[in-house]
Every structure is written in structure tokens, then in C-alpha cells.
Amino acid sequence: MRVTAAVMPRPNQSFEIREIELDAPRAGEVLVRIYGVGICHTDLVAAEGRYSITMPAVLGHEGAGVIEDVGPGVTKVKPGDQVVITFAFCGDCPMCCSRQPAYCRSMPALNLSGKRADGSSSLRDDQGDVAGRFFGQSSFASHALALERNVVKVPEGVPLEIAGPLGCGIQTGAGAIMRSMDCANGTSLAVLGGGAVGLSAIMAASLREMRAIILVEPSARRRQLALELGATHVIDPATVTDVAAAVRSALSAGADYVFDTSGLPGVINAVPKILAPRGVFGFVGVPPASAIDLGPPGTLREMMRGGFTYRGIIEGDSDPDVFLPELMTLYLKGQFPFDKLITTYPLSDINRAVSDQHQGLCIKPVLLP
Known part of the structure; x- marks a missing residue:
């Protein structure tokens, strides 16, 4: 399907808004329509070329939105569910099995390679493959593919547009x-x-x-x-x-x-x-x-x-299926007002949002596709 994304064409360049092709979900994958995505320092480090992900690339790893489609075998969520997307992890290594997925042995490969675990790409444009799957999502876009493992349902009352930063920066702190x-x-x-x-x-x-x-x-x-x-x-x-x-x-x-x-x-x-x-x-x-x-x-x-x-x-030692619901419950009780940290921008204004963050004009910019 054709989606709109903020693409980093080369290291240390400005983001470019482009139409690109996104795969349909495969086994274990979910398609999320992004309602909001935070900008994290890690995105900006990747944009400088300091990680292994190659350019052009779609970054973004604090996404939240609505499930639009699911691949074969998915049982955790269904179309229409509201979710926040967090980091990717294998679910099988000793760290994952001990409920410490932030220290997954496959963390670099699953989050920084720009590809699926099998080496395939999920994004492409007219020139060829575009690196994606950044932290299991690449959510600087209208839609993103994630694994059912790294999405968590968002309860009613938590504003979906600003929930994404819970999946990285906020759960880390x-x-x-x-x-x-x-x-x-x-x-x-x-x-x-x-x-x-x-x-x-x-x-x-x-x-x-x-x-x-x-x-x-x-x-x-x-x-x-x-x-x-x-x-x-x-x-x-x-x-x-x-x-x-x-x-x-x-x-x-x-x-x-x-x-x-x-x-x-x-x-x-x-x-x-x-x-x-x-x-x-x-x-x-x-x-x-x-x-x-x-x-x-x-x-x-x-x-x-x-x-x-x-x-x-790393990631606040979070076990996302346990810790993110805890934080969202605290928010609903008025005890964890993370919304006070957030300033929203249209996705098309991503470069202004990055500049404002550098200048200290906002704390946590969130892009609204």
C-alpha cells in the first residue's frame, strides 16, 4: 500500500515527506495507522548516521495508532484496537524469557538493522528498498508495520495521539x-x-x-x-x-x-x-x-x-505488557501527567519540530500524521 512518510534521504539532511510503498502484514505482524509519534533523541542520532541503519530510511519509534490489519497467526490484537508501539524483541532468548526484553540478545538486529529478522525490507520507493522497522516500527509515517509482540493496547481515556512516547522516552525515565x-x-x-x-x-x-x-x-x-x-x-x-x-x-x-x-x-x-x-x-x-x-x-x-x-x-528495564498499562493507569488517575511534556506538530512540520527541540522550545514533540 502507498503511505506517506518522513524519509531521511542521507545522514545529516532534512527529512523529506514522500509517498512510499509499505508491505501488507506478514505472519505475526500488524499494520497500524499512526495517530501520533514522538521524536526521540535516538531518532536524531540515527539520522546522523551513527547507527547501522542505512539511508534512505524512515525513522520514528514512539508511535501510537489504530490496528488496521493483522497478519496470519496474530491473536493479541485485532483491527480497530488502539495501541502504543514499543521496541522490538525476540521473545525467546533468556532475557526475554525472564521478562527483561529490553536486554534481548537480538535487540540491535531487530531495532537498528532497518530490516525484518529474515533480512527482508518492508518499505520501498521508485529507487529500491527504504530502510524501515526502526525499533520495530518506523512510525514517522501515516502507517507502520510492527510485530504483535511490540504493541500494547491503549485504554479508553488515554489520548491516543500523544500516547506514543510512553513506548520509549517516558517509560525509560x-x-x-x-x-x-x-x-x-x-x-x-x-x-x-x-x-x-x-x-x-x-x-x-x-x-x-x-x-x-x-x-x-x-x-x-x-x-x-x-x-x-x-x-x-x-x-x-x-x-x-x-x-x-x-x-x-x-x-x-x-x-x-x-x-x-x-x-x-x-x-x-x-x-x-x-x-x-x-x-x-x-x-x-x-x-x-x-x-x-x-x-x-x-x-x-x-x-x-x-x-x-x-x-x-535500557528502556527503563520495561516489560511493556506490564509497565505500559501501569503508567497509563496512573495517568488516568491523575498521578502521572505525561501530557504536560508534549507539544504537537503536523508530520509535515517534522523539521520545524526537530529545530524547536534542539532550541529547547519544546520538551517532547509529537508528530500528527
């Missing part, structure tokens, strides 16, 4: 607090970076009734929103000479948990000075390999002396 680090009631947290992931962590920390929740973020608008969402303190790094000292002024013993979303080497190097003894550092922001390692002078010694745990986090 919330899951970091509620699953990966499993932050305890009455403990303290410092969040480094106030984008959609960081602010989702703030909301989750508030739900966990942590006694101190600190956000380090240069944007005044985001700091104010963090206070509305449950932060107890905010710090503008541009106004302090030592971020660690600023955190310690609020938490003299340090933070029990630190969660980094920035990936900035200077910020990450300050973490050992922020953590309380036996503190946990969770990180999703990853700097260039040449910019940082575990060996800056004294870092390993500080880690050992403090008894620190460093914890890499």
Missing part, C-alpha cells in the same frame, strides 16, 4: 526510577537533565514519595515544570561553579540515587562527588566513547571507597 534502580520511599535522587526522560523520572520519583528530588537543568521553563511535577529542589548549572557542591548544599550526605540523561562528560565526572555512600548511578545518556571512561583520575578509587553501583539502563 519512569522505569529508571520504578524498575531499574527501584528507588525506595524516603530516599533521595538527583536527576541530571530535564528533557522528557528526566522529567518522567521526576514524576516517578514523586510517586515513590522520595524525600528529596533534585533536578539539575539549565532551562528555567523545565526547572519550573519539574517543581510542578514533584521536584523538591532545582539547580541551574549555569549559575553555579560546582554542580556537586550545589547538590551537597541540599543533601549534605549526598544523593542515594543519581540518574543522568545528559550524556555530558563534565556532568558524569561529577557523579562520584554527588553520590551518598553505597549510592546508585543510573545512566541513559551516553557520551562519545572518546570523551569519557571509568578512568579519570580518582574515579575508580572513589567508586570503590563509596561502594557505588553504576547501572546502565
Whole structure:
């Protein structure tokens, strides 16, 4: 079928709105008409050519919409169901079988190759194959193919147009607090970076009734929103000479948990000075390999002396069939207002949305095909 998609023609170019061909669903696949899709930092990294996916490509991996068709063998959903699409996973490896699909052994191949697991392409134009299946969906488009395994039903009352970011950025931030680090009631947290992931962590920390929740973020608008969402303190790094000292002024013993979303080497190097003894550092922001390692002078010694745990986090350790319904239920109860993070744009304005995000004019842009 012919669909409309935002295509990245070559790395570091602007997206182009094109008509391309999308396969009908095969066994285990579902066709989703996209009602809304978030723009995630991972999409922009892929657009720079830093992953294995080739160009031209259709990116997008925070989609939500309505099932229009299903392939043979699909029983989880049916046409007409409203769904959010999350990352792809095999369902069979030891990690998947232990309900840790974010660490699926086939994660890179299923999410970053631009092809189905059998090596075939699901998208093409007049010049040949177009890379798709980005994170199991490629949802910068009017329609996307996913596996029944990586869709989750959206209950009535959750706005379908803005539900897509639950499938990646929002579950990553919330899951970091509620699953990966499993932050305890009455403990303290410092969040480094106030984008959609960081602010989702703030909301989750508030739900966990942590006694101190600190956000380090240069944007005044985001700091104010963090206070509305449950932060107890905010710090503008541009106004302090030592971020660690600023955190310690609020938490003299340090933070029990630190969660980094920035990936900035200077910020990450300050973490050992922020953590309380036996503190946990969770990180999703990853700097260039040449910019940082575990060996800056004294870092390993500080880690050992403090008894620190460093914890890499993928997708908030989410088991989507369990965690996404939990987040949606919290939203319906008024306890997880992720809609406050979202600004919508037509799909045709994708390049403006990307620019606005770069400039800090929005937190989580969502495209409406």
C-alpha cells in the first residue's frame, strides 16, 4: 500500500515527506495507522548516521495508532484496537524469557538493522528498498508495520495521539526510577537533565514519595515544570561553579540515587562527588566513547571507597505488557501527567519540530500524521 512518510534521504539532511510503498502484514505482524509519534533523541542520532541503519530510511519509534490489519497467526490484537508501539524483541532468548526484553540478545538486529529478522525490507520507493522497522516500527509515517509482540493496547481515556512516547522516552525515565534502580520511599535522587526522560523520572520519583528530588537543568521553563511535577529542589548549572557542591548544599550526605540523561562528560565526572555512600548511578545518556571512561583520575578509587553501583539502563528495564498499562493507569488517575511534556506538530512540520527541540522550545514533540 502507498503511505506517506518522513524519509531521511542521507545522514545529516532534512527529512523529506514522500509517498512510499509499505508491505501488507506478514505472519505475526500488524499494520497500524499512526495517530501520533514522538521524536526521540535516538531518532536524531540515527539520522546522523551513527547507527547501522542505512539511508534512505524512515525513522520514528514512539508511535501510537489504530490496528488496521493483522497478519496470519496474530491473536493479541485485532483491527480497530488502539495501541502504543514499543521496541522490538525476540521473545525467546533468556532475557526475554525472564521478562527483561529490553536486554534481548537480538535487540540491535531487530531495532537498528532497518530490516525484518529474515533480512527482508518492508518499505520501498521508485529507487529500491527504504530502510524501515526502526525499533520495530518506523512510525514517522501515516502507517507502520510492527510485530504483535511490540504493541500494547491503549485504554479508553488515554489520548491516543500523544500516547506514543510512553513506548520509549517516558517509560525509560519512569522505569529508571520504578524498575531499574527501584528507588525506595524516603530516599533521595538527583536527576541530571530535564528533557522528557528526566522529567518522567521526576514524576516517578514523586510517586515513590522520595524525600528529596533534585533536578539539575539549565532551562528555567523545565526547572519550573519539574517543581510542578514533584521536584523538591532545582539547580541551574549555569549559575553555579560546582554542580556537586550545589547538590551537597541540599543533601549534605549526598544523593542515594543519581540518574543522568545528559550524556555530558563534565556532568558524569561529577557523579562520584554527588553520590551518598553505597549510592546508585543510573545512566541513559551516553557520551562519545572518546570523551569519557571509568578512568579519570580518582574515579575508580572513589567508586570503590563509596561502594557505588553504576547501572546502565535500557528502556527503563520495561516489560511493556506490564509497565505500559501501569503508567497509563496512573495517568488516568491523575498521578502521572505525561501530557504536560508534549507539544504537537503536523508530520509535515517534522523539521520545524526537530529545530524547536534542539532550541529547547519544546520538551517532547509529537508528530500528527
